[in-house]
Amino acid sequence: MIFVDVLMIIFLFVMFSFPHSILASLSFKNKLHERIGSRIAFYRIFYNLFSLMSFYLFYIISPKPAINIYDLDYPFDIMMLLFQVLSLLGLWWAAKPINLKEFLGVDQVIRYLQNKYSSEELDELPKLHFENGFKYVRHPIYFFSILFLGFRPSMDLFYLVMFVLIIIYFYVGSIYEEKKLVNIFGVQYVEYQQKVPRMFPIKLFNK
Numbered sequence: 001m002i003f004v005d006v007l008m009i010i011f012l013f014v015m016f017s018f019p020h021s022i023l024a025s026l027s028f029k030n031k032l033h034e035r036i037g038s039r040i041a042f043y044r045i046f047y048n049l050f051s052l053m054s055f056y057l058f059y060i061i062s063p064k065p066a067i068n069i070y071d072l073d074y075p076f077d078i079m080m081l082l083f084q085v086l087s088l089l090g091l092w093w094a095a096k097p098i099n100l101k102e103f104l105g106v107d108q109v110i111r112y113l114q115n116k117y118s119s120e121e122l123d124e125l126p127k128l129h130f131e132n133g134f135k136y137v138r139h140p141i142y143f144f145s146i147l148f149l150g151f152r153p154s155m156d157l158f159y160l161v162m163f164v165l166i167i168i169y170f171y172v173g174s175i176y177e178e179k180k181l182v183n184i185f186g187v188q189y190v191e192y193q194q195k196v197p198r199m200f201p202i203k204l205f206n207k
Helices: 002-024 026-061 076-095 100-104 106-113 140-150 157-185 187-195
Strands: 068-071 154-156
Touching: 002 026, 002 157, 026 100, 026 106, 068 157, 076 140, 100 106, 140 157, 154 157, 157 187
Parallel strands: none
Antiparallel strands: 068 154
């Protein structure tokens, strides 16, 4: 049954996202840091690999009902692909200020091997960004990812359900992420929250 398939997709996505969120939380990383000290330098790589593998597992296990929502004809399919390419360029532009090696966890391991890892450092060096896409939304990576995933020439039921779940996950995840940033950066980030919308460049979504 289609309803059962949709429920199963939702259940499996929750099973993926719940541990993913726990492992990303500041409280979990602080407790882990108390136990393993500077060896937490390897945590970021572990976290990224775990996230990729668990999402892949979700994808291959999830039922994929053979229901097509839409399949655009020419030239609308080309137009949609063009928007997708533009959103991909936007994603690249928004991510430019981010240190890719730090994000992947490579720099942390290098610092550890060079005995330069601070005893107070967790799995990454936190840094605020106010340039490029961060001037317009607080989470430009999420914004352009949503555009990229949404601009599809064809859409089936599995992809639609997954797309909606990803949007919800991004929004809920941004709430917890910002609590962590307020905890780290204090008033500086609170003032940024008051000036710049969360995920969409519209004042209505500024909360």
